[in-house]
Amino acid sequence: MARGGARRAGRALSLESIVEISLRIADAEGLEELTIRRIAAELGVGAMTLYGYVRSKDEILDAMADHVLGGLRIPEADPADPAAVLRAAATGFLGMMRRHPSIVQLMTSRVTMSIHSMEGGLEGVLARFLEAGLTPELAVRCYSFLITYALGFAGYQHPRPWGHTDRPDNAELRRQRTHFYASLPAEKFPSIVAIADDLVALPADDQFDFAVECFITSVLAGRA
CATH class of the missing domain: 1.10.10.60 (Homeodomain-like)
Incomplete structure (x- = not known):
């Protein structure tokens, strides 16, 4: 160039x-x-x-995906603890997508196969799974679930600011959303009105953590 x-x-x-x-x-x-x-x-x-x-613009899009995926960093975790390794991967995936919301659109609209992106976004993660004792088949299954779930969750959470618990105005946003749910016509939305206080947590971080923990428990139970 x-x-x-x-x-x-x-x-x-x-x-x-x-x-x-x-x-x-x-x-x-x-x-x-x-x-x-x-x-x-x-x-x-x-x-x-x-x-x-x-x-072209396509080349720019590919370079953006290459930069973000290649820069993926998974938190350190004890390789002797498969649950911690899987949890760290989930945290890393979601963190990457939060720092760069556009990667959700990029990953769901194009395939990036550069050496840099595969080193950071694929090889590095799979190596951690294999080191933790997962079989090749299970490593692929875990990678598939964690990255696609993080993609879906990040895409769902991003336009719903009351789910971003790190925002300083989170409490007020949650209050407003709870009021919105609770004020719906009860005859049409009885379930929503009844659980308005809990429903506001739908896009919150602890929902992501809950699903990941359920997955890890299931995986390790099946492995045992």
């Missing part, structure tokens, strides 16, 4: 800076708002200048 002749907009133009800006736009506003013209404007260059670094 070309490296010379690019204008500067507070930084050197490079594939890395293009990916950084693209992720910032997509994470905040969605992939729908990501265009070559918008990326170029954010970088302070003309749209044609970007084509010295990327051939």
Whole structure:
């Protein structure tokens, strides 16, 4: 790719800076708002200048997925404790998707097979599972469940701010949502009204943890 002749907009133009800006736009506003013209404007260059670094928007999308998946970091866990290893993988997957909400759209719309993405997003995780004593078949099953569940949960939670327990206004958002459920017509929604206080936790973190723990318990019981 070309490296010379690019204008500067507070930084050197490079594939890395293009990916950084693209992720910032997509994470905040969605992939729908990501265009070559918008990326170029954010970088302070003309749209044609970007084509010295990327051939198309698809190439940018692939580079974004490569960057995020390749940078996946799973928390440390005792390899002698399979439950801890599986729990760490679930935490790592969900954390990655929270830091970059656009990866949910990317992973459900395209396949990324670069060496970098497979090293971080696939090889590194599977190696941890095998080291923990899971059979190859079970390692694949666990990877499949954990990453697809994290994808689904992250996609569901993201537009529901009352489920984000790390937000400083979480208590107020939960109060408002509880009031919304409780004020629905009881004759039409008797179940919702009756359990409004519990229902507000539907997209909350502890629901993710609950499902992961149920899965781990089932897996290890079957393994035994």
